[in-house]
Amino acid sequence: MEKNNLTDAHIRVSDLTMAYGDFLIQSDLDFTVRRGDIFIIMGGSGCGKSTLLRCMVGLKAPAKGSVLFHDTDFWKAAPEEQERMKRHFGILFQRGALWSSMTLAENVGLPLEEYTDLDPSAIREVAALKLALVGLAGFEDYYPNEISGGMQKRAGLARAMALDPEILFFDEPSAGLDPVSSRLLDDLILELRESLGTTIVVVTHELASIFTIGNNSVFLDPDTKTMIASGDPKVLRDQSGDPKVHNFLNRSAPGAEEDTAA
């Protein structure tokens, strides 16, 4: 019912088509992310989840359609306007994507150096705080290759949070993490939403996290190359009539829906 309530719509993707050259990835995507949502982009491997994320954060231009933030179309905005809009995003890349020639504190500090007037000691304070928030207090002067993959990911999150973004994007946050770290990261995501009211968009196919954190979602299908479901993943799990969505969310093999469908 609140799906079309545009007053609290934070991101609106409308009629979006993505392609690499002639190769179509997904078409006719239409959905709304509300303020404060934890929005899950899910679907099987290779369906274009990460590409959709790249379109939403301004790394890849869509073939057609628009991505609107507060009713401003990102891809039609002037470059300066795009830069300004990007400043409200924080992105955690799949492998952290920390700048390897800088320490963790410098990684977190760089966005602050660029966009605030803080002096170096204040920047270091902020960086230390952000690192402490993700459980990396004391690691300020480590280089990314000196810490584990899970820690790199958390440091990446600290950097994504550096400018207190309005929207945080996560690309496969639990990929390559053990179940406990993955769970801790989920808790952290929930905590960020609760305490800062951040809107969060997560690309994942990890069922446990989808149900723990997600309250809204879109399901991309690689065969029909479009979205085939959207809404609260828990509701979709129990009520979706589409066998693909049902199998995905109930972790059942194709062909088994007759046995499990209510």
Next chain:
Amino acid sequence: MLEFNQSSKNTLLVKFSGDWRMSNELPSTDSFTTTLETSPAIRKIAFDSDSITDWDTGLLTFLNQLLEQCGLRNIEADRSGLPEGARRLLDLAAAVPERKGARRSEKQASRLERIGKAGIGWYAGAHEMITFIGEAVVAFGRLLRGKARFRRSDFLQIIQETGAQALPIVTLISFLIGLITAYMGAVQLQQFGAQIYVANMVALAMAREMGAMMTGIIMAGRTGAAFAAQLGSMRVNEEIDALSTLGIPPMEFLVLPRMLALMLMMPLLTLYADFMGILGGALIGITSLDLGAVEYYEQTRNSVQLKDFGMGLFKGVVFGILIAISGCLRGMQSGGSSSAVGVAATSAVVTAIVMIIVSDAILTVIYNILGI
């Protein structure tokens, strides 16, 4: 290991025995094919695998080929005599039908098509390079207006890597180049008793040509490849995407300090290489041509003018720009896999060396026309 037994008029019993593992020499399906061809009455095959002692994928691939043959000839295969595990694995392999269009066809493109594709590729490559140069110029413009964004510490680090740390190899190569030039000249000049002119030859060759050229080639292999590999692996690791999403242009943050560092360091290294080369020549002149040190020094001083060094230094700056452009361009273009980074590094070195030699030829002709 393999026996055929025509149990009835239209049924062939295929009997397996012994060890059917890939490490053993397994029979081919040829004997099966010939058996089928000699008795066209066969419409059905059955299997007996009771005396198989052990089997692995070797048996499965054999069976697969055999069943394919049966399918082609419309012969029914009764699988009940196969080992239980093998039967299940064959079913599993056949469970998901081959996806249409997934198999890569090895269609040979026509010659015209390949020429056309190469032409389009060349055009696209040239276009990318010109775009890159354009962006680099814009970034320089921002630098001149004091608006470029890069970290001073990165810049100093790159200067150290491209400058100071290149000194040992530049010393060695240019000293030896000077020495070789002197030897080659000496053989000819000694015939006329004009060995003192070895000094002129070495000094002019180093100052006008070899100093810049050798430094350029060393730096292309050393620094150009390093730039391409650094930027390429940053591309693979999404670090460049991370910069763009923060609104920090990679062109300013990564490429500009590298280009600037090479532009500043190349002439310094060239000058250093000039002196090292002259020193190498002097060593030969003094030790094996019986020229006095002072005599050699005076002859060198009289033979080269400041403008000769200037010409070499200008070449050094040009080569520096070319090396930085090809290294950074190839790195930024790099694909998203680790082998793509290797390709980028190789291509950076090749591009840089080609551009160095071509531009050197052009500059030499221009110097000649200008009469300097």
